[in-house]
Amino acid sequence: AQSVTQLDSHVSVSEGTPVLLRCNYSSSYSPSLFWYVQHPNKGLQLLLKYTSAATLVKGINGFEAEFKKSETSFHLTKPSAHMSDAAEYFCVVSRSGGYQKVTFGTGTKLQVIP
Amino acid sequence: GAVVSQHPSWVICKSGTSVKIECRSLDFQATTMFWYRQFPKQSLMLMATSNEGSKATYEQGVEKDKFLINHASLTLSTLTVTSAHPEDSSFYICSAYPTRTRGDAGANVLTFGAGSRLTVL
Numbered sequence A: 001a002q003s004v005t006q007l008d009s010h011v012s013v014s015e016g017t018p019v020l021l022r023c024n025y026s027s028s029y030s031p032s033l034f035w036y037v038q039h040p041n042k043g044l045q046l047l048l049k050y051t052s053a054a055t056l057v058k059g060i061n062g063f064e065a066e067f068k069k070s071e072t073s074f075h076l077t078k079p080s081a082h083m084s085d086a087a088e089y090f091c092v093v094s095r096s097g098g099y100q101k102v103t104f105g106t107g108t109k110l111q112v113i114p
Numbered sequence B: 001g002a003v004v005s006q007h008p009s010w011v012i013c014k015s016g017t018s019v020k021i022e023c024r025s026l027d028f029q030a031t032t033m034f035w036y037r038q039f040p041k042q043s044l045m046l047m048a049t050s051n052e053g054s055k056a057t058y059e060q061g062v063e064k065d066k067f068l069i070n071h072a073s074l075t076l077s078t079l080t081v082t083s084a085h086p087e088d089s090s091f092y093i094c095s096a097y098p099t100r101t102r103g104d105a106g107a108n109v110l111t112f113g114a115g116s117r118l119t120v121l
Helices: none
Strands: A002-006 A010-014 A019-021 A023-027 A031-038 A044-050 A056-058 A064-068 A073-078 A087-095 A102-104 A108-113 B003-007 B010-013 B019-026 B032-038 B044-051 B067-073 B076-081 B090-096 B116-120
Touching: A002 A087, A002 A102, A010 A019, A019 A108, A023 A031, A023 A087, A031 A064, A031 A073, A044 A056, A044 A064, A044 A073, A073 A087, B003 B090, B010 B019, B019 B032, B019 B090, B019 B116, B032 B067, B032 B076, B044 B067, B076 B090
Parallel strands: A010 A108, B010 B116
Antiparallel strands: A002 A023, A019 A073, A023 A073, A031 A044, A031 A087, A056 A064, A064 A073, A087 A102, A087 A108, B003 B019, B019 B076, B032 B044, B032 B090, B067 B076, B090 B116
16 A cells, blocks of 8 residues: 655745755555646646655756655755746655556645745 | 657537547557546546556546546557536546656656546536
8 A cells, every 4th residue: 555645735935945845655565756746737747756766866947855764755855946836746656666556645736936 | 758648638518428538658658548537726536547458447436437448559548528517527637657768768657648628518
């Protein structure tokens, strides 16, 4: 069994300040973890993924996430928010290896204030 | 990189009619595709797993006769919403795992279509 909890449904930051979107996971096996971004009325775009290699993962658009097994967390961060980062972010967990069914978190809406 | 294309992106239909949504994998073959439904301001809920050449596997609570899935080829899966009603209005998204891509960039990473917005009047 697997599940993912996104601790904040909304996060608001000022442009140029750091972004932190929190995600905790639960998995009965070795997980793969992903962050996806969704802009309004659009599909999902992969930001980054963790698949049992380096625990600090760098993604696109300056985002990164750190896999912490002891804390069962995979928080998404960015040093400096841009207006274009305003979107919905989903943390996703699946079983490692092969083509597994994934489980979505409930999403975090990021608002960036000018 | 791997691309999943959905069509149409927007569709409006009258209550009682049927609507077909196509999901195509471009530049790769997909033996398995996934169909999701997303209500406004909510997360994606898996509806069914579409398997090429065999019956789809539906998640609990999803009506098989309501949401017909056909995966007739390695690059095409279709979702047909039959006898649509206003409560079927939603954002439908498909996804697939690229099985053959250049390098390893797309391996084991679910690739999503841009989604199809269905509005039933």
